[in-house]
Amino acid sequence: MPGAEPVHSAAAFPGLSDAARARLQEIGPHWADDIVAHRKVVLEVYTPLLAAVDAAGIEVTRELAYGGHARHRLDVYRHPDATGAPVVVFVHGGAFLRGNKDATAQIYGNLPRYFARHGCIGVNMEYRLAPEAAYPAGSDDVAQAVGWVRRNVQQYGGDPANIILIGHSAGGAHAAAYVCDPAARPAHGHGIAGLVLISARLRADARPDNPNAAGVRAYYGDDEALYEVRSVVTHAAQMDVPLFLAVAEYENPGLDVYAAEMLYRVSLAKRRSPRFVRLAHHNHTSIVAHFDTVEDRLGREILDFIARRA
Numbered sequence: 001m002p003g004a005e006p007v008h009s010a011a012a013f014p015g016l017s018d019a020a021r022a023r024l025q026e027i028g029p030h031w032a033d034d035i036v037a038h039r040k041v042v043l044e045v046y047t048p049l050l051a052a053v054d055a056a057g058i059e060v061t062r063e064l065a066y067g068g069h070a071r072h073r074l075d076v077y078r079h080p081d082a083t084g085a086p087v088v089v090f091v092h093g094g095a096f097l098r099g100n101k102d103a104t105a106q107i108y109g110n111l112p113r114y115f116a117r118h119g120c121i122g123v124n125m126e127y128r129l130a131p132e133a134a135y136p137a138g139s140d141d142v143a144q145a146v147g148w149v150r151r152n153v154q155q156y157g158g159d160p161a162n163i164i165l166i167g168h169s170a171g172g173a174h175a176a177a178y179v180c181d182p183a184a185r186p187a188h189g190h191g192i193a194g195l196v197l198i199s200a201r202l203r204a205d206a207r208p209d210n211p212n213a214a215g216v217r218a219y220y221g222d223d224e225a226l227y228e229v230r231s232v233v234t235h236a237a238q239m240d241v242p243l244f245l246a247v248a249e250y251e252n253p254g255l256d257v258y259a260a261e262m263l264y265r266v267s268l269a270k271r272r273s274p275r276f277v278r279l280a281h282h283n284h285t286s287i288v289a290h291f292d293t294v295e296d297r298l299g300r301e302i303l304d305f306i307a308r309r310a
Contacts, residue, residue, distance in 0.1 A: 012281040015294035031250040046289040050106035066148035077112040077122035082157030093169025095215035112290040121158035130218035138174030138185035172200020180238035202258040236265030243274035243307040250283040
């Protein structure tokens with residue numbers, strides 16, 4: 001009704017103040033109108049909340065080099081008693097052009113910290129950016145980081161045969177291509193046990209409604225005739241590890257559609273649907289920023305996926 005006050009759900013965003021919950025619910029339906037400004041709101045809401053979380057008992061070893069480039073760095077999160085633990089490697093987003101493993105002092109370290117708190121070894125990796133590093137350089141960096149993990153993670157209490165790769169946004173494109181794109185997958189194989197794609201860019205497109213079209217062009221090139229063969233969904237039938245797809249209710253334009261396309265194509269090829277979650281109320285950034293808060297539905301789903309691979 002005209003003039004009616006917006007209705008906010010008390011069930012949304014548990015653990016947040018009423019004011020913070022209202023802010024996030026207000027921007028949700030308008031997420032794509034101004035992604036940069038709305039992302040800033042999410043970081044402002046979650047960074048202080050995460051800073052107040054008790055991180056005692058979680059050890060972090062930072063800025064370990066997995067390659068020769070300045071951005072070939074990763075952090076390892078662990079509980080000191082960990083032994084033979086599953087390993088979660090997180091690949092952040094950033095529209096191919098930007099992004100760091102530490103977007104703020106808490107985000108994205110909150111995600112590997114959450115998994116370290118729940119019996120895993122958490123690894124937070126950084127990678128080279130476009131246009132300096134064009135397709136398939138992001139997946140090449142994932143390969144180098146996974147190789148480092150396989151060689152070194154035992155000394156941190158991890159199991160090198162039990163690596164779960166998690167990619168968000170552009171990082172999801174790199175992670176997925178590393179697993180199933182023949183042009184990006186290493187000849188010796190990927191060496192991971194499972195793949196989680198959160199709000200991932202699974203199709204290269206420079207459509208007018210894509211606010212990150214410049215990043216797509218910088219990474220995949222200006223020749224749009226190559227986009228189909230360079231899109232991860234094209235190679236869905238090559239997916240040979242258990243897959244978990246997650247999207248937010250309010251996504252960057254097209255990302256939820258491409259996740260549904262990936263779900264369909266993998267399901268057809270394998271004759272069985274992979275796990276899929278659409279996280280109500282959340283947006284493209286809060287779907288990762290909320291990890292290690294009192295809200296842990298997605299975290300519990302991923303932990304169950306790690307335990308059962310289904």
